[in-house]
Amino acid sequence: MTTAPELVKQAKQAVGKQAAQWVESGMVVGLGTGSTAAFMIQFLGERLQRGELQQVRGIPTSFQAMVLARQAGIPLTTLDEVSEIDLAIDGADEVDPQKNLIKGGGAAHTREKIVDGLAKEFIVVVDGSKLVAHLGSTFPVPVEVLPLAIVPVMRALEQLGGEPEIRMAVKKDGPVITDQGNMVVDVKFAEIPDPASLEMHINNIPGVLENGLFVGLAGRVLVGEVTDGQPQVRVW
Numbered sequence: 001m002t003t004a005p006e007l008v009k010q011a012k013q014a015v016g017k018q019a020a021q022w023v024e025s026g027m028v029v030g031l032g033t034g035s036t037a038a039f040m041i042q043f044l045g046e047r048l049q050r051g052e053l054q055q056v057r058g059i060p061t062s063f064q065a066m067v068l069a070r071q072a073g074i075p076l077t078t079l080d081e082v083s084e085i086d087l088a089i090d091g092a093d094e095v096d097p098q099k100n101l102i103k104g105g106g107a108a109h110t111r112e113k114i115v116d117g118l119a120k121e122f123i124v125v126v127d128g129s130k131l132v133a134h135l136g137s138t139f140p141v142p143v144e145v146l147p148l149a150i151v152p153v154m155r156a157l158e159q160l161g162g163e164p165e166i167r168m169a170v171k172k173d174g175p176v177i178t179d180q181g182n183m184v185v186d187v188k189f190a191e192i193p194d195p196a197s198l199e200m201h202i203n204n205i206p207g208v209l210e211n212g213l214f215v216g217l218a219g220r221v222l223v224g225e226v227t228d229g230q231p232q233v234r235v236w
């Protein structure tokens with residue numbers, strides 16, 4: 001019998017594949033982080049290997065994306081070397097009706113916001129479970145924090161009405177450490193009536209590097225769902 005996680009995987013695969021189809025020869029592509037973006041990287045690599053695309057260069061948003069891109073044979077570049085990013089394709093943890101996002105489930109939101117935000121278009125790839133009526137209803141807001149400032153930052157996050165919790169590693173004792181060597185605090189808010197204002201207030205706390213609220217950045221959103229055993233992708 002097909003399990004729910006298997007259906008989610010099929011949905012992620014379907015959106016990853018479709019997003020990879022939208023890459024054109026010559027493009028500089030922001031490569032997102034997470035399991036859905038990983039499928040896109042895999043399919044993009046397959047298109048390159050088949051010779052369907054030429055002169056595509058990727059800019060990874062994390063160590064994970066860099067490793068996957070290398071394995072897939074996607075040539076990489078950096079922000080220093082390009083004048084623009086044509087397309088960024090990345091996952092999300094929540095998407096609201098205004099296409100505002102929470103990202104950072106993979107602790108990569110700082111680099112993701114830089115790369116996704118610089119792209120001429122940022123395409124979001126998600127399975128249907130990520131669509132929410134209000135940001136913060138299923139997922140806390142991830143905040144990357146310089147370790148030396150962790151205590152005052154957590155106090156300041158409480159003053160903003162949040163419940164901060166340091167993200168702990170799973171296969172390591174102690175906290176998750178980001179690709180930049182910092183810590184991640186996940187902040188639960190009872191409600192987020194104004195995501196743009198909260199994004200700004202969190203980033204104004206000294207010691208905060210970046211938070212996972214992505215407001216007004218998303219272009220098209222690809223939503224994967226499995227209906228009657230068939231993966232479907234709708235473009236929103």
Ligand SMILES: O=C(CO)[C@H](O)[C@H](O)COP(=O)(O)O
Binds near residue numbers: 112
């Ligand atoms: O923001 C992210 C990483 O920082 C991911 O894009 C987000 O967590 C979604 O991941 P997945 O596609 O595995 O559900």
